[in-house]
Amino acid sequence: MTTKEALYNYSLRMGDNALILGHRLSEWCSKAPIIEEDLALTNVALDMIGRAQAFLKYSAILKNEGQTEDDLAYCRSEKEYHNHLITEQPNGDFAHTIARQLYISIFEYHFFSHLEQSADVEFAAIAAKAVKEVKYHREHAIDWTIRLGDGTAESHKRMQAAINDLWMWTGELFEMDEVDTILLKDGISVDLAPIRDLWKKELDKVLLEAMLVFPEAEYMQSGSRKGIHTENMGHILSEMQYLQRAYPDAKW
Amino acid sequence: MYVSKQKHMHNEHTDEHFQFRIDNGEYIEPRDYMPEAYRKNLIRQISQHAHSEVIGMQPEGNWITRAPSLRSKQILLAKIQDEGGHGLYLYSAAETLGVSRTEMIEQLHAGKAKYSNIFNYPSLNWADIGAIGWLVDGAAIVNQVSLQRTSYGPYSRAMVRICKEESFHQRQGYEIMATMMKGTKDQQAMAQDAMNRWWWPALMMFGPHDTDSPHSKDAMKWKIKRETNDELRQKFIDKTIPQAELIGLTVPDKDLKWNEAAKKYDHGEINWEEFYSVIKGDGPCNKQRLSHHIKYHEDGVWVREAAEAHKLKTNLSVV
Numbered sequence: 001m002t003t004k005e006a007l008y009n010y011s012l013r014m015g016d017n018a019l020i021l022g023h024r025l026s027e028w029c030s031k032a033p034i035i036e037e038d039l040a041l042t043n044v045a046l047d048m049i050g051r052a053q054a055f056l057k058y059s060a061i062l063k064n065e066g067q068t069e070d071d072l073a074y075c076r077s078e079k080e081y082h083n084h085l086i087t088e089q090p091n092g093d094f095a096h097t098i099a100r101q102l103y104i105s106i107f108e109y110h111f112f113s114h115l116e117q118s119a120d121v122e123f124a125a126i127a128a129k130a131v132k133e134v135k136y137h138r139e140h141a142i143d144w145t146i147r148l149g150d151g152t153a154e155s156h157k158r159m160q161a162a163i164n165d166l167w168m169w170t171g172e173l174f175e176m177d178e179v180d181t182i183l184l185k186d187g188i189s190v191d192l193a194p195i196r197d198l199w200k201k202e203l204d205k206v207l208l209e210a211m212l213v214f215p216e217a218e219y220m221q222s223g224s225r226k227g228i229h230t231e232n233m234g235h236i237l238s239e240m241q242y243l244q245r246a247y248p249d250a251k252w
Numbered sequence: 253m254y255v256s257k258q259k260h261m262h263n264e265h266t267d268e269h270f271q272f273r274i275d276n277g278e279y280i281e282p283r284d285y286m287p288e289a290y291r292k293n294l295i296r297q298i299s300q301h302a303h304s305e306v307i308g309m310q311p312e313g314n315w316i317t318r319a320p321s322l323r324s325k326q327i328l329l330a331k332i333q334d335e336g337g338h339g340l341y342l343y344s345a346a347e348t349l350g351v352s353r354t355e356m357i358e359q360l361h362a363g364k365a366k367y368s369n370i371f372n373y374p375s376l377n378w379a380d381i382g383a384i385g386w387l388v389d390g391a392a393i394v395n396q397v398s399l400q401r402t403s404y405g406p407y408s409r410a411m412v413r414i415c416k417e418e419s420f421h422q423r424q425g426y427e428i429m430a431t432m433m434k435g436t437k438d439q440q441a442m443a444q445d446a447m448n449r450w451w452w453p454a455l456m457m458f459g460p461h462d463t464d465s466p467h468s469k470d471a472m473k474w475k476i477k478r479e480t481n482d483e484l485r486q487k488f489i490d491k492t493i494p495q496a497e498l499i500g501l502t503v504p505d506k507d508l509k510w511n512e513a514a515k516k517y518d519h520g521e522i523n524w525e526e527f528y529s530v531i532k533g534d535g536p537c538n539k540q541r542l543s544h545h546i547k548y549h550e551d552g553v554w555v556r557e558a559a560e561a562h563k564l565k566t567n568l569s570v571v
Binding site (some may be wrong): 023030031056093147154155240244249 | 317324439554
């Protein structure tokens with residue numbers, strides 16, 4: 001794999017993470033427990049779609065085959081997406097969405113804080129913007145985790161269940177393959193081993209404050225690096241790509 | 253006149269003095285004296301307006317996950333967020349009249365408070381998102397521009413803020429329609445289909461003819477409303493027809509024609525039977541919209557209870 005190919009894959013991966021999580025979060029529209037939360041969750045969705053646009057645009061430039069960010073978002077097949085499997089997990093109840101946000105936003109905060117130093121100018125610029133947004137996403141997720149963990153008996157039970165249910169998808173956040181290692185040599189990508197330590201440390205603190213138990217299960221599911229998804233992905237794409245697929249000649 | 257003003261200044265808590273202030277063009281503020289009927293009329297109108305913003309998130313939300321480009325998805329998400337934000341300021345404006353958001357939501361769920369009838373129609377194709385922005389927000393703006401001068405201060409100030417955002421929405425909606433009319437035959441057909449379905453309900457948004465409008469008389473006297481339903485509807489029609497023609501959309505009204513003498517468009521009669529039937533509850537999405545709101549409000553009970561419980565514990569530990 002050439003550095004350029006690795007760059008493309010790395011950019012695509014980050015674009016796909018943002019795109020699919022943004023899709024899931026946007027499903028909350030008109031369904032949140034209070035309007036303030038409807039606005040908060042769709043606001044995070046909006047940040048995600050903006051970030052997806054930036055990374056996919058850069059991916060299209062790197063590929064140099066005349067594609068646009070929309071071609072990449074809307075015209076690939078399932079196996080060509082490389083988003084973390086956790087992003088495609090269904091919203092579930094509010095606690096599940098918050099648990100997913102907690103795992104991802106703490107990871108992204110540390111990840112983008114490091115990517116901000118990337119030798120690749122474009123990555124560094126997108127990361128700098130992402131860090132500002134993710135600070136808010138992380139704060140939002142932590143506040144709710146504590147509120148639900150320390151709220152009523154029911155909210156505590158639901159929050160703990162959500163933390164446990166989504167745990168098996170977190171291992172993948174720290175997986176590294178050839179793409180990561182090629183770019184690491186040039187100071188472009190982020191070494192995920194130290195990120196995992198930062199993530200665990202912070203998560204431990206939050207769960208303790210929320211009076212929740214840190215999950216113990218060891219089994220971790222992966223697949224996204226190889227384009228192997230969960231059953232959710234096909235449904236997400238059939239909805240997201242509906243107009244593009246049904247009217248391939250149309251410009252929107 | 254000087255004498256009468258003096259007299260009224262000594263009797264601030266009378267309906268007469270209140271009407272004097274209204275006639276004098278003054279804004280009424282939350283702590284000022286107001287007749288009970290004025291308060292009730294405002295609560296009805298502002299809560300209906302707030303509920304409309306919130307229920308309106310449903311037909312638009314229906315297309316977020318299917319928006320055909322990343323740009324259009326972002327615009328739609330941002331627009332729906334604006335609508336939710338408008339709902340929030342309007343609930344707050346109504347709260348200054350002594351009613352809580354919880355009570356307003358209960359009234360909505362009980363069918364005692366209404367929301368704009370327009371949202372009882374479905375959003376069936378992507379051009380509907382254009383039509384909602386262009387026609388529905390376009391009609392709302394005509395009404396809301398007029399309401400910027402409404403006599404109740406908090407409502408007037410909410411309207412000033414809301415109007416700024418709505419005019420963006422209207423342009424974005426029109427842009428979707430224009431793009432589709434420049435597109436493939438399928439896209440043009442979708443745009444025309446949306447126009448056909450939304451045009452008449454958009455005209456109905458202004459309410460019945462002035463002669464049949466139950467709340468209009470008091471609302472005009474108190475300057476809650478500044479222009480009549482028919483005047484506002486005419487403004488909307490005159491503004492919108494040239495925009496439709498410019499992009500090649502046909503207005504689905506065979507009686508529509510320019511009246512040179514009156515310098516306005518004459519239009520065909522609105523189907524008032526449909527209007528009253530949908531208001532009464534017999535519309536394509538009435539049940540769906542309300543049961544959606546009720547379902548998700550109930551699903552959120554445990555979250556709201558947890559937030560309250562946590563707040564209480566935190567406050568106690570601070571003390």
